[in-house]
Structures are given as C-alpha cells and as structure tokens.
Amino acid sequence: MLRVADLHAFYGKSHVLHGVHFDVGAGEIVALLGRNGSGRSTTVKAVMGLVSCTGTVRFKEQEIVGHHAFDIAHRGIGYVPENRDIFPTLTVHQNLMLGEKSGQKQPRWSFEDMYRLFPRLKERQHTEAGVLSGGEQQMLTLCRTLMGDPQLIMIDEPTEGLAPMIVELVAEYLRELKRRGMAVLLVEQKLTIALEVADRCLVMGHGQIVFEGTPAQLRADAAVRKEWLEV
Secondary structure, three states: OEEEEEEEEEEOOEEEEEEEEEEEOOOOEEEEEOOOOOOHHHHHHHHOOOOEEEEEEEEOOEEOOOOOHHHHHHHOEEEEOOOOOOOOOOEHHHHHHHHOOOOOOOOOOOHHHHHHHOHHHHHOOOOEHHHOOHHHHHHHHHHHHHHOOOOEEEEEOOOOOOOHHHHHHHHHHHHHHHHOOOEEEEEOOOHHHHHHHOOEEEEEEOOEEEEEEOHHHHHHOHHHHHHHOOO
16 A cells, blocks of 8 residues: 655755665554654655655555645545644544545544544543643544544554553554554554554664564564664
C-alpha cells in the first residue's frame, strides 16, 4: 500500500533523512522505532508532504512526493501528529465532525465507534476541546483522524506523556485498528506496546533504517536494542 524508497528529507540546509527505504502493506501495522532525533517524526512528515524531501513515496501505486498534505489526506492517508492539533474552541463532537470526509456514503468508522473506544469522549462530547486533559486531547486526535476513513494511518508518539491508564486505552485503540485490518505506521518509544501490536518493526538511527524484522526478531536481537533503542 505504501512504498518508500531512497527518501531524503531536509530542514533548510540540514539533511535529516538519508535514503530511507520501507513499505507498509494493506492491513499491516509497522512500528517505526528509535531514539529522539533519529528521524522517525521527519519520516512521517515527509510522507505527509509536510517537509521538503526527495525520493519516492508511492501510495496505492501513485507517486505522492511533491503533493500538498491536503491532497495526500484526500487520497486516503491519515496523520496523527505528536502535538495533537485539536481545535480548542470547538466541542469534542464538532472536532470529530471536522474529521469526516465529505461525500463518503458508508464510512467504516462512526461517532458511535469513537465513543465506544473512548467512553470519556462521549461524556465530554459537548465540551470545548481546549479544556480537555492532555490524554483526552490525544483520544480526540486519534478519533478525528479515523473519522476521515483513511486506508493508512500514521500515528506519531500516541502515548508520549500519558498516564498509564490512558496508555492502555490507546493500546486498545491500536488493537482495534489491527482487528479491522487497518494499515498503520506507528511511531512509538514504548517498546512493550509496539512489540505487542506490530507485525513488523523498523528501527531508525541517524536518519536511516538500521533494522527491519518481526517483533520476535527484535526481542531476540539485544545488540540492536542496546545500540539504537536503549538509553
């Protein structure tokens, strides 16, 4: 579904990604792991058209490098940014409404699905999003992206800074995506969650992919974990 080849990305004169290669198949969850500064967030931003890049990014066999982010989203890629980007003066329900893709006759995800996944959002559906806790805002961002009915969803650090109880809710959300056969590119630092839900793991270091394999292979490779993941 998504194929990335020889991807280079830049912030001004700073060369951040150095020939990144990977793919995500339909119905597959791929975890993109690595320390802060390794290039994980830049990778998903490059796929989404949010940073300057060169190389090949093909989604459903169509090249998307050089396209605007709104066009990439319209083609079926959802993106959950690390900074959440909710609309603070709109209610929870209004934020979810903004995520809906117009003209969609039978979307796979409904308001009822969102409120079932995160009952706290149902309780707060008429509350302005700006007064939600950080965990509630993260729930809202995850759900708003799904309301656009993407075929592939890229999620950047969904559990960063969240309380353990909220982390478990996010983990259940990821399990639901897996049950429904969603294609997911997950940027995550918590190995326990990534290894539980992912079909494959990619490890980044210095702007390149330094490991690719199954969760079992990563668990068994202490050298890779020590060199590229452990603090």
